[in-house]
Amino acid sequence: MAETVAGPEIERLIQLLARLPGLGPRSARRAALHLIRKKEALLAPLAEAMSVAHERVTTCGVCGNVDTRDPCTICADPRRDPSTLVVVETVADLWALERAGVVRAKYHVLGGVLSPLDGVGPEDLNLSSLAARVGEGGVKEVILAVNATVDGQTTAHYVIDLLAAQNVKVTRLAHGVPVGGELDYLDEGTLAAAINQRTAF
Numbered sequence: 332m333a334e335t336v337a338g339p340e341i342e343r344l345i346q347l348l349a350r351l352p353g354l355g356p357r358s359a360r361r362a363a364l365h366l367i368r369k370k371e372a373l374l375a376p377l378a379e380a381m382s383v384a385h386e387r388v389t390t391c392g393v394c395g396n397v398d399t400r401d402p403c404t405i406c407a408d409p410r411r412d413p414s415t416l417v418v419v420e421t422v423a424d425l426w427a428l429e430r431a432g433v434v435r436a437k438y439h440v441l442g443g444v445l446s447p448l449d450g451v452g453p454e455d456l457n458l459s460s461l462a463a464r465v466g467e468g469g470v471k472e473v474i475l476a477v478n479a480t481v482d483g484q485t486t487a488h489y490v491i492d493l494l495a496a497q498n499v500k501v502t503r504l505a506h507g508v509p510v511g512g513e514l515d516y517l518d519e520g521t522l523a524a525a526i527n528q529r530t531a532f
């Protein structure tokens with residue numbers, strides 16, 4: 332157990348920071364010290380921003396995204412193509428796709444994946460709301476942007492069955508060689524998928 336070097340208020344700040352993803356106890360200490368040193372320029376605005384976020388953050392009733400408004404900024408954006416729905420597992424995946432800036436569509440956040448081993452069933456995910464959204468009409472394509480894991484693929488198959496009776500095209504992400512990737516370093520599964528899903532030049 333490390334020696335306590337500061338008062339309980341600062342220790343609490345460090346302990347809370349250490350719970351953030353990507354921050355261990357050492358970097359949490361460094362971050363806390365940085366915040367304290369930049370009290371006016373950083374600590375105060377951060378505390379204010381966190382307080383406002385805590386007050387206003389909500390889950391979008393349409394797509395499951397998190398935002399300070401409901402419907403969220405993406406759902407309310409008229410410049411987005413409402414005929415394409417990108418289905419993702421988590422808000423983090425939605426944000427990752429938005430960072431890439433390749434789709435100007437709408438999203439549907441499942442809130443996880445089907446996992447019989449962990450006791451996650453269809454009723455635990457935003458699946459019925461997905462079927463309802465597609466059932467309203469207007470959606471022409473559903474892109475399954477789920478992870479290439481066993482649970483992700485199980486979920487993808489469930490969604491395909493769920494939407495089978497609806498007049499909608501269901502597509503999924505390609506699997507294959509990452510951009511800048513070298514064949515020699517790929518696992519056999521990725522290589523096999525890349526060969527099987529090859530495309531014409």
Ligand code: ZN
Nearest residue numbers: 391394403406
């Ligand atoms: Zn939304």
